[in-house]
Amino acid sequence: MSPRTLAVSDRLQDYLLEIGLREHPELRRLRQRTDAMPDGGMRSSAEQAQLLAFLIELIGARSVLEIGCFTGYGTLAMALALPADGRVVTLDVNAHWADIGREYWRAAGVEERIELRLGTALESLDGLLAEGAAGSFDLAYIDADKKGYDAYYERALALVRSGGVVALDNVLWRGEVANPDNHDHQTLALRELNAKIHADPRVTPVLLPIGDGLTLTRRR
Numbered sequence: 001m002s003p004r005t006l007a008v009s010d011r012l013q014d015y016l017l018e019i020g021l022r023e024h025p026e027l028r029r030l031r032q033r034t035d036a037m038p039d040g041g042m043r044s045s046a047e048q049a050q051l052l053a054f055l056i057e058l059i060g061a062r063s064v065l066e067i068g069c070f071t072g073y074g075t076l077a078m079a080l081a082l083p084a085d086g087r088v089v090t091l092d093v094n095a096h097w098a099d100i101g102r103e104y105w106r107a108a109g110v111e112e113r114i115e116l117r118l119g120t121a122l123e124s125l126d127g128l129l130a131e132g133a134a135g136s137f138d139l140a141y142i143d144a145d146k147k148g149y150d151a152y153y154e155r156a157l158a159l160v161r162s163g164g165v166v167a168l169d170n171v172l173w174r175g176e177v178a179n180p181d182n183h184d185h186q187t188l189a190l191r192e193l194n195a196k197i198h199a200d201p202r203v204t205p206v207l208l209p210i211g212d213g214l215t216l217t218r219r220r
Contacts, residue, residue, distance in 0.1 A: 005209050021046050026108035027076050030101060034071045042070050044143055044169060045211030049077035052141060055165060055216075056081040061138035065128075065159055066090040067121050067152050068144035072101020072114075078141070079110040089115045089137075091124040091144075121148060125155040135161045143169040146186040150193050157202060157219055164219050166203070168193075172213025 034043045056078055064078050069092035079088050092098055098116050105111040117124045121144050140156035156166045176182045177191045197205050203217035
């Protein structure tokens with residue numbers, strides 16, 4: 001037992017990837033290709049992707065919403081965890097990034113489980129609500145522009161069923177949410193949303209120091 005979270009050294013991070021991570025070969029190839037890109041730092045951490053896949057299996061999820069696809073690494077991890085008739089609806093504004101992932105989705109045999117919707121996240125989320133999708137998703141994962149997180153969170157809560165999970169990436173923002181001298185817009189947005197979720201009676205939350213910080217909320 002320990003009262004504090006363990007600091008992760010480079011050596012321990014390597015160990016986590018070697019021993020703690022079980023990746024499908026196509027998922028590993030997509031991670032490596034993404035990391036070689038100039039914007040590769042936008043990828044969800046491998047530990048987070050594995051945790052989300054675990055949660056999907058744990059709650060028996062069949063329908064997943066992803067807000068922010070990038071190259072589709074997290075998309076693929078979640079699609080692989082779904083049953084054959086499950087689906088991931090993933091949202092992004094950039095088709096060229098998702099096209100990178102599509103090659104690996106296809107090679108992994110799960111492309112038919114993934115529906116990509118292009119456009120701004122708010123437009124796509126409001127479109128889903130207008131289609132009558134409220135309460136139809138088992139899990140939602142938010143990893144898009146941080147200033148929009150509050151609006152994405154509210155819509156994700158409406159789209160996820162009671163007992164479902166809403167997960168939010170980057171909630172520690174490289175530790176800057178705890179820096180009282182940082183007042184940039186993204187940091188302020190995340191800090192305010194973290195406080196809101198902490199006090200939100202609609203959910204049961206837990207904030208985990210995985211990757212850049214991952215908040216999991218269970219909708220009541």
